[in-house]
Amino acid sequence: MSLENTPARANSPVSEWLFGGNLVYRIAAGIGIGIVLALLWPAAAKEAMLLGNLFVQALKAVAPVLVLVLVASALANQKQGQHAQLRPIVVLYLVGTLSAAFLAVTMSKLFPTVLTLSVTDVAMNPPQGIGEVLNNLLFKIVDNPVSAVMNGNFIGILVWGVALGLAMRHASDGSRLMLSDLSHAVTSIVRVVIRLAPIGIFGLVAGNIAEFGFSALQGYARILSVLLGAMLIMALLINPLIVFVKTRRNPYRIVFTALRESGITAFFTRSSAANIPVNMALCERLKLDENTYAVSIPLGATINMGGAAITITVLTLAAAHTLGINVDLPTALLLSVVAALSACGASGVAGGSLLLIPLSCGLFGIPNEIAMQVVAVGFVISVLQDSAETALNSSTDVVFTAAVCGIPENH
Numbered sequence: 001m002s003l004e005n006t007p008a009r010a011n012s013p014v015s016e017w018l019f020g021g022n023l024v025y026r027i028a029a030g031i032g033i034g035i036v037l038a039l040l041w042p043a044a045a046k047e048a049m050l051l052g053n054l055f056v057q058a059l060k061a062v063a064p065v066l067v068l069v070l071v072a073s074a075l076a077n078q079k080q081g082q083h084a085q086l087r088p089i090v091v092l093y094l095v096g097t098l099s100a101a102f103l104a105v106t107m108s109k110l111f112p113t114v115l116t117l118s119v120t121d122v123a124m125n126p127p128q129g130i131g132e133v134l135n136n137l138l139f140k141i142v143d144n145p146v147s148a149v150m151n152g153n154f155i156g157i158l159v160w161g162v163a164l165g166l167a168m169r170h171a172s173d174g175s176r177l178m179l180s181d182l183s184h185a186v187t188s189i190v191r192v193v194i195r196l197a198p199i200g201i202f203g204l205v206a207g208n209i210a211e212f213g214f215s216a217l218q219g220y221a222r223i224l225s226v227l228l229g230a231m232l233i234m235a236l237l238i239n240p241l242i243v244f245v246k247t248r249r250n251p252y253r254i255v256f257t258a259l260r261e262s263g264i265t266a267f268f269t270r271s272s273a274a275n276i277p278v279n280m281a282l283c284e285r286l287k288l289d290e291n292t293y294a295v296s297i298p299l300g301a302t303i304n305m306g307g308a309a310i311t312i313t314v315l316t317l318a319a320a321h322t323l324g325i326n327v328d329l330p331t332a333l334l335l336s337v338v339a340a341l342s343a344c345g346a347s348g349v350a351g352g353s354l355l356l357i358p359l360s361c362g363l364f365g366i367p368n369e370i371a372m373q374v375v376a377v378g379f380v381i382s383v384l385q386d387s388a389e390t391a392l393n394s395s396t397d398v399v400f401t402a403a404v405c406g407i408p409e410n411h
Contacts, residue, residue, distance in 0.1 A: 027264060030198035034205030042210040049207025052268070055200020058193045059274035064149040066186050066277055067298040068161045073183035074294035075165025076176050085289070085404045088246075089296045092400040093304040094340075096242060100234050100306030101336035104313035107230045109332070113223045113318040115377055152273055158298050190277040197265055197278075204268045208383065220381045223318055227385050230310045231392045235259060239306075239396055243403045254402045258282070258395040266394035267387045272301040275394040282398055288405040296404075300397030305340075307389030308353035311378070312339040316360040319374045325364050335363055353389065354378040 038045040140148075140155040148156030168176060235255070243251035261282050266275040276298055283293035313335060320327050327335070339360055357378065358371035378385065 026198040027201055030200075030202035031205050031268075034202045035209060037202075037206045038209035045206035045210035048203045049211070051203030052200050052205075052207055053203070055193075055196055055203065056269050056271060056274050058196070058200075059269060059277060060152060060271065062186070062190050062193055063273050063276045064152055064157050066190055066280065068145075068149060068157050068164075069179070069183045069186050070280065070290075070294045071158060071161030071298065072165040072168060073179045074291050075162060076168035076171070077180050085292050086295060086299070088404045089292070089400055090299070090303070092242060092246065092403065093300060096239065096304060096306050096396060096400065097309050097340045098336065099238050099242070100230075101309040101313050101339045102333070103234055103238060104230050104310040104339070105317065105332045105336055107226050107233075108314055108317035108321075111222070111226050111229075112321045113226055113314075115223065115318050115322045115374065155302055158295070158302070161298075162295070191281070194278055194281055201265070201268045220377065223314070223377070224381050224384060226318075227311060227314050227381075228388055230314065231307055231388045234306055234310065235263075235392050235395070239399055243399060243407075246403045247407055249407055251399075251403070251407070254286075254407050255395075255399055257286075258398040258402075259391070262398050263391040263395035267391040270386050270390050272390055272394050275390070276301055279394060279398050283401060286398075286402060288402060292405050293401050296401045297397055300400070301394070304397055304400070305353070305393055306396060307392035308356075309336075309339045310392075311353045311385060311389055312356055312360050315354075315357050315374050315378055316364075319357075319361055319366055319370065320364050323366065323370070325366070327364065331363070335360055338363065354382070 034045070034048070037048065140153050141159050143151075143153050143156035145156070145160040147153070148160060168179060240251040240255050243249075243254070262275065262279050265278045266272065269275060279297045279300075280293065283297065284290070316335060316339070317327060317332070339356075354375050357375050358368055361368075361371035361374065
């Protein structure tokens with residue numbers, strides 16, 4: 001699924017632009033053109049948002065089928081003696097998510113933030129406890145496969161992919177070959193969708209800037225600075241440290257590659273699920289073990305939630321500071337664990353990490369009415385917060401997978 005090996009169609013300038021050249025450069029060009037259009041012609045920029053929405057929808061459409069077929073094919077056609085290195089990747093995912101929560105506590109203590117909790121309450125239905133989060137998780141595991149694909153339930157899709165792959169290992173050679181051919185066919189479709197990223201991201205950038213601008217974020221500059229600062233530290237310091245401890249090699253080449261080729265797309269699509277095809281393509285280009293990344297990438301989109309842990313922890317501690325609640329270190333560390341565990345279920349909750357804030361606020365006795373105002377603040381700043389969170393989560397999936405598979409020599 002290499003992004004760089006799609007044949008260019010020289011007979012058409014449009015096809016040449018879409019399918020030839022460096023994808024990252026063309027995405028950067030799309031971002032620049034989108035910004036210019038939003039500044040000079042806002043009405044047209046808002047209309048261009050349609051292109052962005054179509055691109056995100058296309059990614060979301062192909063991702064469930066891609067995950068199901070690739071996971072099943074990788075396991076069904078696994079040769080004797082080959083094993084997916086999933087245990088060390090899961091360990092890295094959990095270590096990374098917990099580290100992100102601890103970092104968020106530190107940042108919140110160093111830069112305490114006061115929120116203006118006057119946002120109109122919004123009708124939400126957040127989970128009432130860890131038990132409810134785990135209960136939802138269990139029911140997603142045993143979901144009907146058709147329902148899982150239709151609703152983008154990647155936990156259920158992953159379970160069915162593993163089950164089908166293991167069962168198909170005992171099928172005839174022809175059946176396993178057919179499954180392999182199907183995976184290549186889906187991969188070809190995904191390759192075309194990913195090549196449309198410059199147009200999609202152009203639409204997303206133009207539409208978002210034209211509609212929201214940056215003025216709406218000025219009143220929340222401090223809390224945004226804490227959130228984005230923590231995510232940058234996580235991406236550029238903590239994650240590389242974790243990779244170095246694991247590999248004893250320079251981690252920054254793979255970190256910057258993942259941020260550039262996975263993080264940028266995730267930043268604008270704001271969907272870990274939509275970025276699964278992008279990460280799969282990047283892992284193939286890096287020549288990582290397909291038996292591993294076919295499972296680890298969709299798994300990471302479910303449980304590797306460092307950005308979500310940062311969001312939950314920072315906003316919860318900001319609410320506590322605003323209300324004058326003194327949070328001692330042991331309680332803050334307990335919050336980190338709760339935030340990390342909750343974040344692992346964030347992808348299955350409508351509204352993502354923000355709707356898990358009331359759960360964490362409950363540790364400090366903060367009323368649900370106030371907690372929901374904090375959620376509303378989160379939605380106001382989500383233009384940047386959710387984008388940065390998704391970029392961190394999604395790029396880290398590739399970084400940790402590469403750390404376990406072995407960082408390529410040229411990265």
